[in-house]
Amino acid sequence: MDLWALQELLSGLAGVRVLAVGDLMVDRFVYGDVARVSAEAPIPILARASESVMLGAAGNVARNVAALGGVTALIGVVGDDAAAHEAVALVGAESGVEGFLVTDRSRPTTVKTRYVSAGQQLLRVDLESTAPVAGDIEARLVRTIADAAAGAGAILISDYGKGVVTPAVIAACLEAAAAGDAVLIVDSKARGFGRYGAADLVKPNASELAFATQMPTDTDAEIEAALARALELSDCRAILVTRAAKGMSLAVRGQAVRHFSRPPPEVFDTSGAGDTVMAAVGLALASKAPLEQAVELALLASSVAIEKAGTATVSPDEIVEAELSAHREPFEAKIATPARMAREADRWRERGLKIGFTNGCFDILHPGHIAYLAKARSWCDRLIVAVNSDRSARALKGEGRPVNDLEARALVLAGLAFVDLVVSFDDETPLALIEAARPDVLVKGGDYSLDGVVGREVVEARGGEVRLAPYVEGHSTTETLRRAAGER
Numbered sequence: 221m222d223l224w225a226l227q228e229l230l231s232g233l234a235g236v237r238v239l240a241v242g243d244l245m246v247d248r249f250v251y252g253d254v255a256r257v258s259a260e261a262p263i264p265i266l267a268r269a270s271e272s273v274m275l276g277a278a279g280n281v282a283r284n285v286a287a288l289g290g291v292t293a294l295i296g297v298v299g300d301d302a303a304a305h306e307a308v309a310l311v312g313a314e315s316g317v318e319g320f321l322v323t324d325r326s327r328p329t330t331v332k333t334r335y336v337s338a339g340q341q342l343l344r345v346d347l348e349s350t351a352p353v354a355g356d357i358e359a360r361l362v363r364t365i366a367d368a369a370a371g372a373g374a375i376l377i378s379d380y381g382k383g384v385v386t387p388a389v390i391a392a393c394l395e396a397a398a399a400g401d402a403v404l405i406v407d408s409k410a411r412g413f414g415r416y417g418a419a420d421l422v423k424p425n426a427s428e429l430a431f432a433t434q435m436p437t438d439t440d441a442e443i444e445a446a447l448a449r450a451l452e453l454s455d456c457r458a459i460l461v462t463r464a465a466k467g468m469s470l471a472v473r474g475q476a477v478r479h480f481s482r483p484p485p486e487v488f489d490t491s492g493a494g495d496t497v498m499a500a501v502g503l504a505l506a507s508k509a510p511l512e513q514a515v516e517l518a519l520l521a522s523s524v525a526i527e528k529a530g531t532a533t534v535s536p537d538e539i540v541e542a543e544l545s546a547h548r549e550p551f552e553a554k555i556a557t558p559a560r561m562a563r564e565a566d567r568w569r570e571r572g573l574k575i576g577f578t579n580g581c582f583d584i585l586h587p588g589h590i591a592y593l594a595k596a597r598s599w600c601d602r603l604i605v606a607v608n609s610d611r612s613a614r615a616l617k618g619e620g621r622p623v624n625d626l627e628a629r630a631l632v633l634a635g636l637a638f639v640d641l642v643v644s645f646d647d648e649t650p651l652a653l654i655e656a657a658r659p660d661v662l663v664k665g666g667d668y669s670l671d672g673v674v675g676r677e678v679v680e681a682r683g684g685e686v687r688l689a690p691y692v693e694g695h696s697t698t699e700t701l702r703r704a705a706g707e708r
Contacts, residue, residue: 221516224627224644226543227557229509229517230536234289236507239369239402240282241361241393242378242385244296244321246303246310247276248333254342264342266335275310276332277495278378280533281407284499285376286316287533288521290506293368295320295361297353297384303329320364324357330382352383362392369396373506376498377406377416390416403505406456407498408432413454420505422454423498425462437461440469440479447471460515462497468519470511478512480519496525496534554634554642561604561643562656568602569658576600577659577675579650581613582629583622590636595689596663597638605639606653609646616648649674662686 221229249272254264275283282292294311298304298321307329311319327349335343353361361384369375375397379385394417397404403420406413412432413422426437433453435446443461450459451473458472467481500521504514517539524534524542537559556564568575578596582589582605597603607629613622622629630642645653654662654675662679666688670676676686 223543223555227540229513232507233503236503237291237372238285238374238376238502238506239293239372240278240376241295241365242278243380243382244279245276245330245332246307248273250335252337254337266337277380280495281376281378281498282317283314284496284533285503286314287535288503289536290503292317293320295364295368297322297324299327299329300325301329303331320368322357322360324353348382350381350383352386358386358388361389365392365396369400372400372402374403374405374502376502379406379408379410381409405502407494413450413456417455419456421458421460422456423460425494429461443469444477447477462494468515470515480515482519493522493526497522555630556641556643558643558653558656561641564641565657573601575659576603576661576663577654577657578663579606581608581622582633583624585632592665592689594638599687600661602640604641604657605633606643606645606650609644612646651675654678658682660684663689666690
């Protein structure tokens with residue numbers, strides 16, 4: 221994905237509301253070392269060292285939505301047991317997740333306990349009931365879906381086959397999606413996808429697609445055939461199949477299958493990776509992003525998630541960092557998000573380095589820009605350059621500007637040896653970035669007065685200084701454009 225498009229997409233996820241419905245689990249991970257085999261049976265002995273507990277299934281979808289900046293209403297079923305209290309506490313501890321948990325005293329809270337040593341699972345123990353919910357429990361779920369779906373841009377169903385996703389629950393989700401103009405997405409482990417009606421997207425993995433169609437799903441050609449069959453057997457509008465290291469494949473009704481891939485990461489733990497995909501796709505579509513862009517985001521997010529231990533979440537900064545690390549050119553790594561800029565500035569400060577900050581449109585780079593930036597760098601150890609977005613540059617310079625788009629301008633700046641970090645801003649001024657970077661030196665051109673420099677008070681209040689770099693006469697983007705147009 222284009223780096224700037226990725227950052228714009230991620231920023232658009234903040235505050236977007238989704239509804240997560242389905243099987244709720246408590247995921248427990250017991251970690252330890254194996255140094256010997258039991259004398260009682262040919263099994264390893266795990267010397268328990270630590271334990272971690274987190275929400276799984278629909279709960280993990282909600283966690284991932286919140287980690288990406290969204291807001292989730294989480295609907296699920298728990299039993300009347302200690303694990304239920306644990307689940308309620310876990311939901312309450314998640315910022316951005318509002319829990320609507322229904323208690324069913326006839327069933328246990330679903331718990332998956334995994335025993336792990338040296339990064340490998342030795343054993344998983346499940347406590348669960350797969351009997352479908354019914355009666356008052358089902359009726360309460362249906363009523364809650366209708367209420368909690370208000371304002372949601374997407375409804376995400378996690379159907380792990382544990383009995384919560386009944387036909388009545390599916391119908392309630394379809395009705396709520398239609399009433400609220402929300403997309404309906406299903407993570408399905410069912411034998412067939414027809415039970416989900418006209419869902420916008422169904423997301424199985426390759427083995428689940430094979431199970432639902434009774435067809436092989438190893439190669440691209442086999443995946444395409446199985447997807448075509450799955451669409452024939454259902455009314456859903458699209459199917460996205462996750463294929464581990466092979467990426468993902470998307471079938472939209474009436475269109476050719478598209479395959480998405482990226483270099484396979486160093487896989488550590490795939491637990492919950494499908495939930496990360498579900499959250500990223502759902503939140504992106506809820507923000508009105510195109511489906512293909514949502515899939516690209518989900519692929520990137522899942523590649524980050526599986527390099528973590530346990531049922532993990534992924535943040536926007538981690539996604540951007542992963543995309544940056546995939547770029548081949550080292551200068552592209554200088555392009556940063558505001559959050560990454562703040563972290564880099566903190567690290568530089570810890571090393572005792574003097575931080576400089578300047579800003580501008582830098583539309584057509586000319587000798588005046590070079591002299592200005594070189595001078596700014598001479599006053600500090602690390603120079604941050606904030607560059608106007610296309611929208612803010614247009615607002616500042618007028619129609620027809622900028623000549624070069626944001627990505628082009630940022631890449632050129634990042635290619636300069638005396639520029640250490642490039643960050644964009646869409647506001648009228650870079651004040652928020654200055655407050656986040658806390659520079660020691662704030663630099664502007666000599667055509668400014670000290671009183672007119674935005675952020676002066678912020679920098680000087682911290683003991684920093686504002687300096688004006690000499691203005692190079694006869695060199696400006698405006699002059700360059702006039703000469704190009706043959707004007708004098």
